[in-house]
Amino acid sequence: MSQTTTIHGEKISLLRVLGPAHVWALGVGIVLVGEYMGWNFAVGKGGAIAALIACWAAGLLYTCVAMIDSEVTSTVAAAGGQYAQAKHIVGPLMAFNVGLYLVFAYTMLEAANAITLGYLVQTVGQMAGFADAHDKPFIVLSIIFLAWLNYRGVYATLTVNLILTATAFIAVVVLFTGVKPWSNELLNHKELLNGLPYGWIGVLASLHFGLWYYLGIEGTCQAAEEVRSPARSLPLGTMTGIMTLLIAATMTWYLCSGLMPWEYLGQATTPLFDAARLTSSAPLMVLLFIGTMFSTLASANGCINDASRAWFSMGRDRYLPAWFGAVHPKNRTPFRSIVFLVPVALIFAYFAPLDQVITFSILSGLLEYTYMSMQVIMFRRKWPLDTIKRGYVYPFHPIPAIVLLAICSTTYFAVFLGYGTQLVAMMIFFIVASLWFHFHRYKYVKRGAQFTMNWPRPLGV
């Protein structure tokens, strides 16, 4: 589909050109790299069985996130996603914090993806006999190329993501079939599964990296202002996305834990690619290498899309300088926000260690999920089901919200076990940022203009 560049009268808006498949590609694209690498550190924390428990506990957490998100975002059809939701349901200070969580989570994840991509290209160079191959040129190129793609237009950006993500997912399915899960010819779970080497504390610790299987699926709602039918496309794209990830995560765990001992799997850099190497099949190795590269690119691409939308929305409401709230008149993208976040991502990708970058991304996401559990309870109280028509109504309210809050609390403890200093540092940062917003920035915000939803008066207000 070609993009129109119509300016409606004297206004420019983001372009509504996306469908459910693009929403799926945005959500799954950001996350699928977690199946290719990162999830397996959960194995190192507590063994393969602990990683499976973490996989399903985190799966439950994210199913709650996806259901809650689908309901709320089907009514708050605005770029900025959870930021816009928080603004309408809770209030400006919460929204400012959520906006920052989003920008941090996605920019850090983008930096982590670029570091990984650089490492993979460097490894290829070294394997080809170039011992002095560097990763930095490819780290920088991946960030700038994807930012350029995002700058040029959302339709092309997310169509590329759809191709990359679908290929990476198919690669996992082909590998799963290739290891013949119906037989013990290649898989050896009987010998390799050794219970819980660190007991239940290991299970708790593994929850930290269990999030990696799904981290970012909530990013689908950042596309709210660019989908043709938000009330239909967003729930459909998000729910099919979490189903895809649950299947991919379980297949990944099953085949990797049946091929590699937990001592190796727990510290492997590219577990799915290693699994392909263990099959001794050259086509599978090539396919999984392509899948690894594609999943990394898709994730970084989706992160640039989402971080820029959150930053743009905050600029548009003057939570940040209004300059960031500009839309490109031809490309219809938030071009200033995209360009501004490029050096931020480059600095983290160039100078910060990978595990720190990943931890800050996980912590930002965790703070966001904690807020979501409370937000949906407020949403249902202030606007019961019979006052606003939802595109999707999540079932068993408030059980998913309570389950989400409980799993988030447990995961904080898991993160604290390994990265307590970072957790405290991040909390201090958000407190200082909140004080800055409350005492300095909020006076520039147009109080009435920031609330745009055509909703009835909330109950109890």
Next chain:
Amino acid sequence: MNNWQLLEYAAWALSAILGLWMLFDMIATNRAYDEELLTSSREGDIDETLVIDPPHQGGHL
């Protein structure tokens, strides 16, 4: 200079070209259009049909 070094230089060059392209386009766009027009986007509209109780719209305002 080996082939890999050439590839690395190509990556640096392409990064510089794309980065400068974005920067120049951003500056040109900022100059060509009125700031009010560029920042005229407003938060997404929601279909009127999604509101069940239209007489009480805009609870926040």
